[in-house]
Amino acid sequence: MKRVVLTFLLFFAVLITFAQPVFKVDSKNDADVKIFVANSKYDADLVVYEVETKYDATKDGLWFFTNSKYDAKKKIFFVDSKYDADIIVYFANSKYDAGWRDQSKIGKWK
Numbered sequence: 001m002k003r004v005v006l007t008f009l010l011f012f013a014v015l016i017t018f019a020q021p022v023f024k025v026d027s028k029n030d031a032d033v034k035i036f037v038a039n040s041k042y043d044a045d046l047v048v049y050e051v052e053t054k055y056d057a058t059k060d061g062l063w064f065f066t067n068s069k070y071d072a073k074k075k076i077f078f079v080d081s082k083y084d085a086d087i088i089v090y091f092a093n094s095k096y097d098a099g100w101r102d103q104s105k106i107g108k109w110k
Contacts, residue, residue, distance in 0.1 A: 020057045020060065020061075020062060020063050020064065020073055020074070021054045021057060021063075021064045021065075021066045021071055021072050021073050021074075022063050022064070022065055022066065022072050022073065022074050022075070022076050023065070023066050023067075023068065023069040023071070023072035023074075023075050023076070024065065024075075024076055024077070024078065025069065025075045025076065025077050026077075027077065028077040028079065028084075030075060030077070031075050031076055031077035032074045032075045032076065033074055033075075033076050033077075033086045033087055033108065033109060034076075034077050034078075034079045034084060034085050034086045034087075035076050035077065035078050035079065035085055035086070035087055035088075035089055036078070036079050036080075036081065036082040036084070036085035036087075036088045036089070037078065037088075037089055037090070037091065038082070038088050038089065038090045039090075040090060041090040041092060041097065041101070042101075043088060043090065044088050044089050044090035044101055044102075045087050045088045045089065045100065045101060045102040045105040046060070046061055046087055046088070046089045046090075046099070046100050046101065046102075046105065046109070047061055047089070047090050047092050047097050047098050047099055047100075047101060048061050048062075048063050048089045048090065048091050048092065048098060049061060049062055049063070049091070049092050049093075049094065049095040049097065049098040050063055050064070050065065050091065051063065051064050051095065052064075054066070054071075056095075059098065059099070060098070060099055060100055060106075061097075061098030061099045061100065062095060062098050074109070086105075086108045086109075087105050087108055087109060
């Protein structure tokens with residue numbers, strides 16, 4: 001029984017680690033991460049797919065936009081120049097495309 005409980009807790013911890021609820025802030029000073037949106041996934045560090053519920057945000061690149069900054073794992077601000085950005089993202093049409101393209105940028109997100 002103890003092993004089952006530990007397995008469940010480990011699974012839940014992994015799920016929380018990968019979940020990416022985000023909140024869009026109005027000021028770059030309030031942001032944890034500055035984001036630039038690319039026109040091509042080949043120019044992106046991270047390919048993002050917007051999911052409908054926070055429970056669908058189960059891996060890197062699956063983002064759920066919250067209505068409250070307190071429910072978010074990260075507060076993001078969209079910048080107009082890729083040179084001002086911490087991470088360049090591309091919004092994909094499929095959740096299967098979501099994920100990191102440039103592994104060296106993961107540290108700026110975590």
